[in-house]
Amino acid sequence: xxxxxxxxxxxxxxxxxxxxxxxxxxxxxxxxxxxxxxxxxxxxxxxxxxxxxxxxxxxxxxxxxxxxxxxxxxxxxxxxxxxxxxxxxxxxxxxxxxxxxxxxxxxxxxxxxxxxxxxxxxxxxxxxxxxxxxxxxxxxxxxxxxxxxxxxxxxxxxxxxxxxxxxxxxxxxxxxxxxx
Numbered sequence: 001x002x003x004x005x006x007x008x009x010x011x012x013x014x015x016x017x018x019x020x021x022x023x024x025x026x027x028x029x030x031x032x033x034x035x036x037x038x039x040x041x042x043x044x045x046x047x048x049x050x051x052x053x054x055x056x057x058x059x060x061x062x063x064x065x066x067x068x069x070x071x072x073x074x075x076x077x078x079x080x081x082x083x084x085x086x087x088x089x090x091x092x093x094x095x096x097x098x099x100x101x102x103x104x105x106x107x108x109x110x111x112x113x114x115x116x117x118x119x120x121x122x123x124x125x126x127x128x129x130x131x132x133x134x135x136x137x138x139x140x141x142x143x144x145x146x147x148x149x150x151x152x153x154x155x156x157x158x159x160x161x162x163x164x165x166x167x168x169x170x171x172x173x174x175x176x177x178x179x180x
Contacts, residue, residue: 003027006062006092007041008117010085013058020046020106024097024122024130026146031112032124034149040093044104044122047077047096059085103129103164124154125161132170147177 007023014021023031025042047055056070067086073096076083080100086093109120122130128147135143150156165171 003038003041003092004114006087006090006094007119008115009062010041010043010059010094011117011119013055013062014043014045017051017054017058019051019055020099022104022106022109022120022122022126024104024127025095026142028121028127029146029150031121032110032127032150033146033153036146040095042095042097044097044099046099046106047073049074049077052077063087063089065089101130101133101168103168124150124156125164128156128161128174129164129168129170132165132173133168135173136170144173144177147174148180151178 007027011021022044023041024044025040026036026038027041030036030038052070052073056068056073059068060066065088067084067088069083072083075081076096076098080098082095082097084093084095103126104122105126106120108123108126110123111118112121113119128150131143131147131150135141135147161174162171165174
């Protein structure tokens with residue numbers, strides 16, 4: 001199964017359960033800016049406790065051998081963290097992140113059609129902001145490369161990005177990337 005097909009299956013589940021989401025991370029960079037390899041799919045979701053069981057059952061129905069822990073889902077919701085879904089036959093991993101930043105606005109999503117399925121992607125501006133935070137938290141130079149490609153290709157609203165970067169204490173990182 002290709003990553004796009006798995007993503008579409010997951011999006012159908014999220015839509016059916018009315019769970020707001022945005023695709024972020026390297027997969028979003030590949031779609032919104034510069035195609036690149038990514039080993040996983042990152043999805044920010046707004047999950048409520050009463051939908052955890054339904055979501056778990058629906059995700060497990062994709063393939064009997066998937067890895068998913070309902071306990072990890074509950075823990076992620078409690079700590080605004082992440083839980084993983086692993087599809088062993090393809091080796092694909094999906095990281096579900098519980099919404100934790102105020103700039104992660106589902107209403108700003110960019111809709112792209114993949115295999116006939118509408119998929120909500122994080123806006124290029126908000127993707128830059130998340131990459132700035134990940135870099136600040138020690139996630140590596142790849143974040144800076146992604147930011148540069150988003151700036152060059154997607155042409156985001158720099159006023160919006162700079163305003164949020166100041167609030168997130170990442171403005172110096174952004175300014176360094178913009179100089180290059």
